[in-house]
Amino acid sequence: MTGQELRALILSTLALAAAAALPALGSSYWLTMGVTIAMYTVLATSWALFSGPTHYISLATAAFFGVGTYTTAIGIELLPYWTLLPIAAALGAVMAALVGFATLRLSGVYFVIFTLGLAEFVRQIITWVQNLTGQKGLYVLTDLTEKHIYWQLLGLAALVYLAGWLIARSRLGFALRIIGDDEEVARHVGIDTALAKIVLFMVPGAVAAVAGAMLAPRYIYIEPSLAFTPMLSFQVVIMALLGGTGRLWGAVVGVIPFTLLWEAISASFPNQTTLLLGVAFLVIVYLLPRGFVGLLEDARRRLGGGGW
Amino acid sequence: MAVPSSSTPVLSLRGATKRFGGLVAVNNLDFDVMEHQVMGLIGPNGSGKSTTLNLISGALRPSAGSILLRGAPITHLRAHAIARRGVARTFQLVRVLPSMTVLENIRAGAVFGHRRRWGHEADAFATQMAEKVGLAGKLAMRVSQLTYIDTKRVELARALASEPRVLLLDEWLAGLNPTELGEGIALVRRLRDEGRTILLVEHVMDAIRSLCDACVVMAAGAKIAEGTPDEVLSDPEVIRAYLGEEDA
Numbered sequence: 001m002t003g004q005e006l007r008a009l010i011l012s013t014l015a016l017a018a019a020a021a022l023p024a025l026g027s028s029y030w031l032t033m034g035v036t037i038a039m040y041t042v043l044a045t046s047w048a049l050f051s052g053p054t055h056y057i058s059l060a061t062a063a064f065f066g067v068g069t070y071t072t073a074i075g076i077e078l079l080p081y082w083t084l085l086p087i088a089a090a091l092g093a094v095m096a097a098l099v100g101f102a103t104l105r106l107s108g109v110y111f112v113i114f115t116l117g118l119a120e121f122v123r124q125i126i127t128w129v130q131n132l133t134g135q136k137g138l139y140v141l142t143d144l145t146e147k148h149i150y151w152q153l154l155g156l157a158a159l160v161y162l163a164g165w166l167i168a169r170s171r172l173g174f175a176l177r178i179i180g181d182d183e184e185v186a187r188h189v190g191i192d193t194a195l196a197k198i199v200l201f202m203v204p205g206a207v208a209a210v211a212g213a214m215l216a217p218r219y220i221y222i223e224p225s226l227a228f229t230p231m232l233s234f235q236v237v238i239m240a241l242l243g244g245t246g247r248l249w250g251a252v253v254g255v256i257p258f259t260l261l262w263e264a265i266s267a268s269f270p271n272q273t274t275l276l277l278g279v280a281f282l283v284i285v286y287l288l289p290r291g292f293v294g295l296l297e298d299a300r301r302r303l304g305g306g307g308w
Numbered sequence: 309m310a311v312p313s314s315s316t317p318v319l320s321l322r323g324a325t326k327r328f329g330g331l332v333a334v335n336n337l338d339f340d341v342m343e344h345q346v347m348g349l350i351g352p353n354g355s356g357k358s359t360t361l362n363l364i365s366g367a368l369r370p371s372a373g374s375i376l377l378r379g380a381p382i383t384h385l386r387a388h389a390i391a392r393r394g395v396a397r398t399f400q401l402v403r404v405l406p407s408m409t410v411l412e413n414i415r416a417g418a419v420f421g422h423r424r425r426w427g428h429e430a431d432a433f434a435t436q437m438a439e440k441v442g443l444a445g446k447l448a449m450r451v452s453q454l455t456y457i458d459t460k461r462v463e464l465a466r467a468l469a470s471e472p473r474v475l476l477l478d479e480w481l482a483g484l485n486p487t488e489l490g491e492g493i494a495l496v497r498r499l500r501d502e503g504r505t506i507l508l509v510e511h512v513m514d515a516i517r518s519l520c521d522a523c524v525v526m527a528a529g530a531k532i533a534e535g536t537p538d539e540v541l542s543d544p545e546v547i548r549a550y551l552g553e554e555d556a
Contacts, residue, residue, distance in 0.1 A: 171419060171426065178416050181405040188365060189470065190391035190420035 012161065019154055023147040031146050035218070037259050038153035039211055043232075044240040044251035045160050046207035049167065050200050051237075052245030053176035056108050059233040060099060060115035063122050064092045064205045066228035068212025070126065073138040073222040081142060081217075088213035089206040096205025100198035116230065123228035130224070137223035144217040152214045160207055164248045167203075172196060234277065235262075242284050244291025253292045316379050318343050318505045319364065319395075319474050323373030326359055333359040335529040336373065341474060344503045346496075348510055348520035348537065352550055356529040357509040358400055361476050364507070365397045366390040377473065394422040394473030398463040398480050400509075404451040411447040414438055414465045421470020437465040441495060457488040464495070475499070477508040481515050493518060513541070525549070 022034045043061055051058055068088040075084045103114045130136060167173045175196045178186045186193050216222060235258075243254025258280075265276050288295060317340035326334040334356040341347045349357045362368040364375055366387035374383045382390050396417065405413050414434040418425045425433055438447055441461040451459060460480060467475055481492045493515050499506065500519060510516055516523065516537050523540045525533040527549035533540045540546050 174416070174419060177407070178405055178420075181407050182403055184367070184399075185403050185405060185416070187387040188367070188391055188397055189416045189466065190388050190422070190424075192386075192388045 016154065016158055020151065023150060028146070031150060033259065033263065035146060035150045035153065036263075037255055038150060038157060039215060040236065040239055040255040040259060041252045042153060042157050042160055042211050043204075043208055043236045044243065044255050045157070045164065045248070046204040047236050048240045048243075048245040048251045049160075049164050049248075050197075050204050051240070052250075053173075053180040054197055054200070055180060056104070056197070057112050057237060058115045058201070058204065059112060059230070059237065060096070060118050061204070061208050061233040061236045062228050062230055063115070063119035063233075064095065064208035065212035065215075065232060066119065066122060066126075066224070067091055067095060068209035068214075069216045069219070069222055069227040070138075070212075071209065072213045072216035073140050073227075076140055076142065076216075081144070085210050085213050088209040092209025093202040093206040095209075096202045097198055099205075100201040104197045104201065105194050116233070119228050119230055119233060123224045126224045126228075137221050139221055140216045140219065142217040146218065149214055149218050153211065156207065156210055156214065161248060163203060167200070168248065172199065176200060231274075231277075234281075238277065238281050238284065240291075242280075242288065242291055244288075244293025246290060247293045250291055250293040253296075317341060317376075318345075318378055319507065320376040320379075321360075321364075321373065322376070324360070324363055324370050324375055325372040326356075326363055326368060327371045332529050334363065334370075337526070337529075337531055339524045339531065339534060341505060341507050343505055345521050346500045346504075346506045346508065346519055348508055348516045348523040349526065350510060350516060350523055350540075351526035351532075354528075355526040355549075357526055358478055359529075360526070361397065361478050361507070361509055364390075365395055365476055388420075391421060391470065394471075395476065396421060396467035396470045396472035396474075397476035398460070398467055398478055400478040400482070402456075402459045402463055404459050404462050406451060408451065409447065410438065410443055410449050410451060410454070410462055411435065413451060413462050414443075414469050417466040417469030422473065423471040434465070434469050437469045440468065440498075441465045442491070457484055457492065460484075460492070461495075468499075474505045474507060477506060477510075479509055479511065481510060481512050489515075517541075 019034075019038075023031055025031075043065070047058060047061060050056070068091070071088040071091060072081070072084050075087065099115065099118060103111045175186065175191045178189065178191060179193050179196060183193055212227065219226060239254045239258045240251045241254070242258055243252065244250035266273055269276065284291070319341040321337050321339055324334055324337045325332065337360060339347070349360060351357055359368065363370050366382070366385060366389070370383055374381050376382065377393055377395065382393060382395070385393070405416065411431065411434055414437055415430050418430040418434045418437070435447060438444060441464050443458065443461050443465060446454070446458065451462060454462065464477075464480065477496070480496070481489060484492050489512065496506070496508070496515070496519055508519070520537050522535065523537050524531055525540050525543070525546050532549055533543045533546050
């Protein structure tokens, strides 16, 4: 381990410890914000792991998240809560692999549309099944409080960062950088580009499903329109792009300001949230194409720092 | 399938054909490239030379016929599988990886190619290949900072770093100025002297005469001549193909 890596590890551990101490503040408002921020950090960081290097825009987050939510909602009657998280991860990963197998050989546009449709498709299936059985939703009743959900999400975030760090150092990470630069070259140096993309897409699939499974006890009453809301997919994309997908820590830099801003907007303009979401997206694309990460790196280069 | 031996060609095309709709770009092409041989693939513009390289490397799938690497068919394999079996190439329009350094570009070949390396071993081998093509001292540079010939060197080193059984050079010497051309020819000659097996598509006649052991001449997708450079370049049919009917 190099000195730089050691420093990053110490800083990350300190940041995680500080974040874990949030419930000690005793403010339920900030704990709620903490859960939202931790959830979007997990979702946006894992999203960027795949979309950063491949440039594929996935709108499937809600589909995986919803599947995870329903894993808890259905499974909680039958199995202990803790066994549901790995089951959700496996379901999310398998679903991502299937989607990847079906679409990742196609060009980016088809992928975007397919992933958007996927969440709607799964939602319609669940609604249909519920109509057959006459249920409208499912209750998830556990002893887990907001604090426990928050800590679980932090643990998941730590795992996502660890996975991202390990992938970046692996052959897979190197293969993805080559694919991102020139897919034709990637194929001709011997990289199975389709396989690399499918394997990588399983990461955000599994992570989003686990996040959904963790959040289910917070919602208490689960119904398809809540679990599979497409807004979730769009928000994850916007937050990840706002932060910047070029660095592992980019997403969180977008998640925190966006969540706070979103909270302020929803409180002051509850009827215009979708409009403002669209405006935020345009601003990011036009003014911050590389996100806050790009802005920070440019500033640092101007100051003569460089080399990181 | 015969056991590969020194007499088995490294690369064989048997009836290789590529149609694009009604256009037959490569028509029933047969030839062999032997071990340690430098084979030139020449012919007028549009005669199907680059398409032939694309069929071999897996960038395109043949419509008919077969392509064998040391006697084993690679006809319907995808490009990455063909690369892993030992076919490496450069591109007619240079393709380097823009976000990476020279060393990382070359390492791509060492990590994923025919003979796979990782970590320090990959770096050491990539460095060795960089030195071989004349990029020593430029390893940490971004490819955007390089001159045109140096980007071509990066591509060549990337291909060499996979330790290919056969190296495909698609007009590697095209676009170089006279000084660079001299350096380029000398570099390919060094590879030839190392005993590498090379199939090159080329327009530069000096290079063909000084580098190739044998040539295949294509016109309108078909092979019209095969032999040593001197033989084929004095063949009346070849001259007719290049210069047109009246000048022959």
